[in-house]
Amino acid sequence: MTRVPKIIIIGGGPAGLMTATQLCDLEADITIVDHKPAVGRKFLVAGEGGFNLTHSEPLASFIQKYDRQLIQDWVTQFTPDDFRSWLKTIGIETYIGSSGKVFPVEGTKPIEVLNAWLKHLKKASINWQLKSELIDFDAKTVRIQSKTGIQELSYDFLVFALGGASWKKTGSDGAWFDLFNKKEIPLVPFQSGNTGLELKESTWRKDFEGQFIKNCRLRIGELVVAGDLVITDYGLEGKPAYAVNRLLRNNNFRGLTIDFKPQLTLEKIETILRNSSKVKQAFAELKLSASIYNWMKEELSKDQFTNPALLAKQLKAFEIEVTGLRPLDEAISTVGGVSMDAIDSFGQLIQYENVFCCGEMLDWDAPTGGYLLQACVSSGYIVGKEIALRIE
């Protein structure tokens, strides 16, 4: 390319920022557009409840957490170790927690991580066009609405990193979906990912809201997830609940069972139930909480509740009646968005040359625990590297 190439990145979340990171040392005219007054809002929200930047598990099993081959390939090209090494270059040290999750070292606030990233980018002469919303684009120009009116910007490379459709207040409102739909870009409707489970109406939950069901195990099909659940007025929250979202969606919310006592065999539980004069006493001996006692009492028939063999069976594999997932806006992530069939192996839209998509706006799914941010930065890396290659 003989003149300085114009690159426009729309969306200043981790995916867009990582694209810019790969390009900021090149001779290019880069503009980052975001409709919020500041970038990285959802990145900061992610930081509020345990900031899992990525995960330390071996790459071979790490990539199995993604439902799309292309995301697996991208994460293989920019790995969790690469991400951690890069963070180190901007002064952010990380550590591996006891769960294997990777966090910024203790005392480092999420805003410090974001500021270190932005400081690194601000060394390059990037144009920051905030409070500016994408309203349209074609093969050569993009239209942006800001307070001062509509601007038409021409580009050589255009990157969309517009995020999913949850936590609208962070800017990820999914409003771009309609525009992309009009352009006939293949899309998949948004659905909640990594969100709480809504259960059928019941009375037992109201007395136990906020309490944990500790060390239980959820099973659906081949998937088994252990951990703690939290009881809410509408149902259940917590890591195991989020992890079963994908299979529940595919299974019309059927087939989810809970093992309240994975440490004990069916036979052992039955023996304890048989040797106790009262069910309540047996629950105490089994260290099963009052919430589980009340749940079982309400849902099981008298026969199931009082017969040790039948009750033991239920405690090992009680079928939870899930009625749905929590609404989109509450979800930690969303699935759906731009179909993986709409892009090539570099994230370029098949219908538009030199126009790319990355991050959560693409239709892929992964559990919480650092896998979401890792896929976003890996996809941003791939797009940035590809543009760099085309410029040079």
Ligand SMILES: Cc1cc2nc3c(=O)[nH]c(=O)nc-3n(C[C@H](O)[C@H](O)[C@H](O)COP(=O)(O)OP(=O)(O)OC[C@H]3O[C@@H](n4cnc5c(N)ncnc54)[C@H](O)[C@@H]3O)c2cc1C
């Ligand atoms: C409560 C919560 C906790 C989380 N915790 C973790 C965690 O611990 N670990 C983890 O790995 N992940 C976590 N995540 C998920 C993670 O934050 C997201 O997957 C990630 O931020 C997505 O990055 P992105 O760059 O694709 O999009 P986003 O971060 O959503 O950024 C998209 C950007 O595009 C802008 N934008 C959107 N539409 C337009 C438009 N029309 N015009 C201009 N700009 C636009 C938005 O303002 C926004 O700045 C969490 C998410 C939530 C909600």
